[in-house]
Amino acid sequence: MTGDGLPTILAVDDEPSLTTLYEAWLADDFRVRTASSAEEALELVAGESFDAAMLDRHMPGGTGDEVLSELRARDHDFPVVMVTGVEPDTDIVEMPFDDYLVKPVGKREVQRTVRSLVVRGSYNDHLREYFALARKRAVLEASCDREALENSASYRELTAAVDDAETRADAARAELLEDGFEGTTPDLG
Structure with a gap:
C-alpha cells in the first residue's frame, strides 16, 4: 500500500x-x-x-x-x-x-476482480502472520514451564498478537466469502 x-x-x-x-x-x-x-x-x-x-x-x-x-x-x-x-x-x-x-x-467486473485480488493478497499476508505467531506460541508452550509463561509479559503480548492476527485473517476471509469464494479458504477456528 x-x-x-x-x-x-x-x-x-x-x-x-x-x-x-x-x-x-x-x-x-x-x-x-x-x-x-x-x-x-x-x-x-x-x-x-x-x-x-x-x-x-x-x-x-x-x-x-x-x-x-x-x-x-x-x-x-x-x-x-x-x-x-x-x-x-x-x-x-x-x-x-x-x-x-x-x-x-466492464467496469463492475474489473472493480470486483481487482478488489478480490487485493483482499486475497491481504488474506494471504494475514494468514502467514497468524501461522508464524501461532507457531511461536506453540514452540514456547511445548518447551517452557506453564507458570513461567503465564508470568511472562512477552508471552502475554505474543498471545494477544496471535489473537489479533487470527481476527484480521478471519475478517479478510469473511470479505472473501462475501465475494463468492466459499470453499476456497481454510477455517481458522
Missing part, C-alpha cells in the same frame, strides 16, 4: 485508452500505475511495490505471459489477473496468475 493507504495496482496494456479506462474505473479505491509495454511494466515493478496487477497477454515487445514469469522469477508474489482478448486454452494451466478475464470487460 502507498502512503495514502490505497492499494497500488499495476495495469499493463499496449492500448493506452484501456489503461486510462482501468485507472478511471479503479481510482476511487486504488492507486493505479499504468504501463503500455512489458519493459515499462518491469521497470515500474523494479522501483515500486504493488498489491495486484492487471496484465494483457499480447503486447508488442513482450507478452503479459513473459511479464508474469519475470514477476514470479523476481519473487513478486502479488496477485495478478490476466485481462486479455485471448480465449483461455490449456496453455494457462501452468501460468501463475490468480484470475483471468476475457475482453471486453
